[in-house]
Amino acid sequence: MIKYTFKRILYMLFVFSIMTVILFTLYGMIPGDPARAEVEGLRQTLKPDEYEHAYQLARQRMGLDLPKHIRYINYVKGLVKGELGQSIVYKMPVSKVIITPLKTTIFINIFAVVIGLALTIPLGIRTAVRKNSNFDKAVQVLTIIGHSIPVFIFSLLFIYAFSVKLGWFPVSGMKTANFKGTDWEAFLDKVWHLALPLMVMTIGSLAGLTRYIRAAMADALSMDYIKTARAKGLKEKVVIYSHAWRNALLPIVTLLIGWLMSIFYGSLIIERMFNLNGLGKLLIESLYNQDYDVVMAIQLLYIVIALLGNLLSDLSYGIVDPRVRVNK
Amino acid sequence: MSMKQVDENKQNDKKKKSFLSLLFANLFGSKKELSIFEEEQVQSPWRTVINTFKSNKVAMTGFIVFLLIFSIVMIAPLVHPIDLSFSETSQKDIAPGFDMMALPDAILGKVQDIGVGPTFSIGASTDGKVYIWGKTRISSTIDVKNYPIDPATKRPVDMGNVVKVAAGFDHALALNDEGEVFAWGNNRQKQASIPTELKFTKDIKDIYGGYQSSIVLTGDGRSIYFGNTMNNDYDEFHPYQGQLDKIAVASDGLIGLTRDGEVVYLGSQINAYSRIPENMGKVVDISASAVTMAAVNEDGKVFVWGNVTKSKGEGNVPETDSKIIKIIGGRYHYNAITENGDIYSWGSNNYKQSTIPQKVKEADIVKVYSGYYQNYGIASDGKVYTWGLKGYLFGTDDLGRDIFTRLLNGGRMSMTIGAVAVVISTTIGIIVGAVSGYFGGKIDNVLQRISEVISSLPFLPFAMILSSLIGNSMTSTQRIVLIMVILGLLSWTGLQRLVRAQVLSVREQEYVIAAKSLGIKEKNIVFRHILPNVISVILVSATLSFATSMLTEASLSFLGFGVQAPHPTWGNMLYGANNSIVIQNYWWRWVYASIVLGISVICINLVGDGLRDAVDPRSQER
Numbered sequence A: 001m002i003k004y005t006f007k008r009i010l011y012m013l014f015v016f017s018i019m020t021v022i023l024f025t026l027y028g029m030i031p032g033d034p035a036r037a038e039v040e041g042l043r044q045t046l047k048p049d050e051y052e053h054a055y056q057l058a059r060q061r062m063g064l065d066l067p068k069h070i071r072y073i074n075y076v077k078g079l080v081k082g083e084l085g086q087s088i089v090y091k092m093p094v095s096k097v098i099i100t101p102l103k104t105t106i107f108i109n110i111f112a113v114v115i116g117l118a119l120t121i122p123l124g125i126r127t128a129v130r131k132n133s134n135f136d137k138a139v140q141v142l143t144i145i146g147h148s149i150p151v152f153i154f155s156l157l158f159i160y161a162f163s164v165k166l167g168w169f170p171v172s173g174m175k176t177a178n179f180k181g182t183d184w185e186a187f188l189d190k191v192w193h194l195a196l197p198l199m200v201m202t203i204g205s206l207a208g209l210t211r212y213i214r215a216a217m218a219d220a221l222s223m224d225y226i227k228t229a230r231a232k233g234l235k236e237k238v239v240i241y242s243h244a245w246r247n248a249l250l251p252i253v254t255l256l257i258g259w260l261m262s263i264f265y266g267s268l269i270i271e272r273m274f275n276l277n278g279l280g281k282l283l284i285e286s287l288y289n290q291d292y293d294v295v296m297a298i299q300l301l302y303i304v305i306a307l308l309g310n311l312l313s314d315l316s317y318g319i320v321d322p323r324v325r326v327n328k
Numbered sequence B: 001m002s003m004k005q006v007d008e009n010k011q012n013d014k015k016k017k018s019f020l021s022l023l024f025a026n027l028f029g030s031k032k033e034l035s036i037f038e039e040e041q042v043q044s045p046w047r048t049v050i051n052t053f054k055s056n057k058v059a060m061t062g063f064i065v066f067l068l069i070f071s072i073v074m075i076a077p078l079v080h081p082i083d084l085s086f087s088e089t090s091q092k093d094i095a096p097g098f099d100m101m102a103l104p105d106a107i108l109g110k111v112q113d114i115g116v117g118p119t120f121s122i123g124a125s126t127d128g129k130v131y132i133w134g135k136t137r138i139s140s141t142i143d144v145k146n147y148p149i150d151p152a153t154k155r156p157v158d159m160g161n162v163v164k165v166a167a168g169f170d171h172a173l174a175l176n177d178e179g180e181v182f183a184w185g186n187n188r189q190k191q192a193s194i195p196t197e198l199k200f201t202k203d204i205k206d207i208y209g210g211y212q213s214s215i216v217l218t219g220d221g222r223s224i225y226f227g228n229t230m231n232n233d234y235d236e237f238h239p240y241q242g243q244l245d246k247i248a249v250a251s252d253g254l255i256g257l258t259r260d261g262e263v264v265y266l267g268s269q270i271n272a273y274s275r276i277p278e279n280m281g282k283v284v285d286i287s288a289s290a291v292t293m294a295a296v297n298e299d300g301k302v303f304v305w306g307n308v309t310k311s312k313g314e315g316n317v318p319e320t321d322s323k324i325i326k327i328i329g330g331r332y333h334y335n336a337i338t339e340n341g342d343i344y345s346w347g348s349n350n351y352k353q354s355t356i357p358q359k360v361k362e363a364d365i366v367k368v369y370s371g372y373y374q375n376y377g378i379a380s381d382g383k384v385y386t387w388g389l390k391g392y393l394f395g396t397d398d399l400g401r402d403i404f405t406r407l408l409n410g411g412r413m414s415m416t417i418g419a420v421a422v423v424i425s426t427t428i429g430i431i432v433g434a435v436s437g438y439f440g441g442k443i444d445n446v447l448q449r450i451s452e453v454i455s456s457l458p459f460l461p462f463a464m465i466l467s468s469l470i471g472n473s474m475t476s477t478q479r480i481v482l483i484m485v486i487l488g489l490l491s492w493t494g495l496q497r498l499v500r501a502q503v504l505s506v507r508e509q510e511y512v513i514a515a516k517s518l519g520i521k522e523k524n525i526v527f528r529h530i531l532p533n534v535i536s537v538i539l540v541s542a543t544l545s546f547a548t549s550m551l552t553e554a555s556l557s558f559l560g561f562g563v564q565a566p567h568p569t570w571g572n573m574l575y576g577a578n579n580s581i582v583i584q585n586y587w588w589r590w591v592y593a594s595i596v597l598g599i600s601v602i603c604i605n606l607v608g609d610g611l612r613d614a615v616d617p618r619s620q621e622r
Helices: A002-028 A034-042 A048-062 A068-081 A094-129 A134-148 A151-165 A183-221 A224-231 A236-264 A268-274 A279-289 A292-320 B003-013 B019-028 B045-055 B057-079 B196-200 B358-362 B403-439 B441-456 B459-473 B476-490 B493-507 B510-517 B522-559 B572-577 B580-585 B588-615
Strands: B111-116 B120-125 B130-134 B162-167 B171-176 B181-185 B204-210 B213-218 B223-227 B244-249 B254-258 B263-265 B283-288 B292-297 B302-306 B324-329 B333-338 B343-347 B365-371 B374-379 B384-388
Touching: A002 A068, A002 A292, A002 B441, A034 A048, A094 A134, A094 A183, A094 A236, A094 A268, A094 A279, A094 A292, A134 A183, A134 B588, A151 A183, A151 A268, A151 B522, A151 B572, A151 B580, A151 B588, A183 A236, A183 A268, A224 A236, A236 A292, A268 A279, A268 B459, A268 B522, A279 A292, A279 B459, A292 B441, A292 B459, B045 B057, B045 B588, B057 B403, B057 B588, B111 B365, B111 B374, B120 B162, B120 B171, B171 B204, B204 B244, B213 B244, B254 B283, B292 B324, B302 B333, B324 B365, B333 B365, B358 B384, B403 B441, B403 B476, B403 B493, B403 B522, B403 B572, B403 B588, B441 B493, B459 B476, B459 B522, B476 B522, B493 B522, B510 B522, B522 B572, B522 B588, B572 B580, B572 B588, B580 B588
Parallel strands: B111 B162, B162 B204, B244 B283, B283 B324
Antiparallel strands: B111 B120, B120 B130, B162 B171, B171 B181, B204 B213, B213 B223, B244 B254, B254 B263, B283 B292, B292 B302, B324 B333, B333 B343, B365 B374, B374 B384
16 A cells, blocks of 8 residues: 555656646747846836846846756756745745635635535435435436536626625625724624625535436445345445445545545636635736746646645545555 | 326327327327337337437427527527627617617607617607607616706706707707706716806707717807817817807717808818818708718708718718708718608618618608617608617627627537537547557556546646637637637546446457457457447537536636637626626626526536436336
8 A cells, every 4th residue: 555655656746747847848938038027127227238238137047048958957946945936926936926815715615615515415315315206306407507507607696696686795805895803703704705605616516516426326226235235124324324325435536536626726716706815816817917937836736736636536446445455 | 096097097088189299299209108919119229219318308308499599509690690890889788678769659749859869869749848768878877867957956957848859979968948958967078067158048049969078059150069078179269150050960070061051160170070072062951970971062962071981881872863952860871861752871781770661761751860870750740760770689798799699609609619629529538548448558557647637637727727828829710729629638538538448348348359350450440349339428428528618618718718809609708797887787798698508508418418318228227
């Protein structure tokens, strides 16, 4: 098991380094000159030759004249030290720019994932157990609708209904401007602001997972060992939760891990709709502003998360399914 | 046997079936009851799949609705093509409805005067009452329907016996028989603030409304102007004060007609309007469209000058049977009345504003009111005929574009992008899955690792980044192709896994071994012998991923990283909708696009689900 994990981690590092090469070349192809951008403001104040000198200095400092592979190595060295580059818009290191939005995104998404899991798993199991009942059919129709309507349309509807018409929740933002109060009141204020986005996110994510869990569970319930378990006279609860659910978990695990991983990026559209200062909004704004160091850092983060997710699901297979307890 | 069952039996005995039930049975399929002696006909697997699908009512409904939407958006744009460069400020953010020229019943038969605004019209009846109809809301706070408020009493002013009315771009004017002028509506540029000098002038001949401006013509031939002075070229001290007989207002300039029949420019600049044609002779009538001026002389000859454009065709004055005596300008078109009482029309015809209906040609029209895209013809018997722009089925967006047209054309774009993306992803998925499953070993390992990484990357952010990195310097058409390719390249992994699993399961079956021993090429074994056996899985997956592709395209375009304006798609039509002002005040800008997008995707998903059930052998157990 340890050896397998070790192997997987090595493989992860390999993939990651390939990805950085690809990204580095991709971002290198973007037309634009960061050194020129930096000294552009001095053009009016300096004489032409002084300006040219400043420009050359900037190029040297940024290492733009070095050959590509050396620049790449420098970049990787920076990465190892945790230097992700400099944001053009915020005029500070990318790692500092990213940290607050990342926290916000995780904060929002953890809520959504927990609420989502708490709703979808029981719902999926219930519908699979009572397959073809009216309840099941109703849930099926609702989930198809939920699955088919994009999150931003839900957001529009919810904003229209709850913010504009009823006025229960604020239209956008994370907190009341100039809010004064105790920490607890500040927290309540935050929850009040986040209620609508969270509602939309939960509804948006319910459908897909519920359908998936139902399918997996229905498959498991149609197996012969369920008949055996029932024939043994086991309680229905035991049959469902112990015998069927454990087997149904197998196909669900990948999806669940993917879902857990989505706490880092799942709220992209929501953040834009509700103007929440999260990672997704930062990404969109950086793309608009062509602040590519920030974009690249966020992209690297996503890749790391994706690889970690892969590793996690591989390992969890071993935990869930005794047949794949690997000892390669 | 209970009563209910008896009733049911009775119904079953009825052999006569209504046309509707037959249609229903044929569309959705109905199970034929077989007696115990009959044997069920042996069907090919595909027949069974089709029959099972047909008997699934939900999926069939989805299929039919989708087909309907699909054929509408594919065919309608051919009939209803879109002009991508179109934008019209006077028509922006208009609510759905066809009531722009719906005169109130009370004014019918006794029209005294009509003033035509961009989306609303104002009329005075012969008994001096003022009526306003059409889309009167200018902004969330200004509505032309609200008469001016008397600051003293806080109640609408009593305008008395109104004899003349005029409509500007976003305000309205009225003149009563005591020579008092009233103005209301948008007052940002003071176009609705009556200047003090008018309070002492009771002899007023006419009133005119322009773009953010109002002009009053006094009985002694002077013009008094109020409103936006930056946009409109008007010289208060022009040399023709005291000689004017008539005024015509374009959207940024005005001309006058003197009592001697000479056309004069009332501004100080030298521009297209001030280059008045020479040798016009004695002019009897003048008029203006938004960007051109027109005059007709004693001989009935029409002169058009200003910023005349070929595409709009304001200059194409038609041949007439008799002398033109009067011209009336719209936004980009002109109407002319001849001595015989015939009406001719020329100029831009995008809203059918210069197509005179047969009914109007036959009627005895004595007076025509035109403005913007609307025309009112008053017959001698007092009947009112209208032609031109009546309104919009689904309203207009912030650039004045018809949302219905954009929905049709956007639908075609959305569906095309979804379909092409699916074709790309399916092709890659099939090839990778088949190769990986059939050959196994190292190839399989490498392909699976690649697919794993791609499938675990967060889809939307990556599509966004790719489209903005690569599409940075692309034209909008290239960008559309790019979106299709990105969607295709990022979404083949699911299908790949399915195909691989299927190929793995059939790889060791006898027919494959037989094929192998016959010495058939491996390529042919995979694609000719194995693939046909997994086609059902592919079909289901392609259907479902068509829905996903459409959704992703919509999300991307909504965020501004997909297809970009002016090309419409259902997603980017919602692009400007994420602020509470639009959500609240201009609901038609997001509701319709959301509805069609939602319904289409729901239908595709229903079809996909139905197909999956039909293909799944377990669902045919009995």
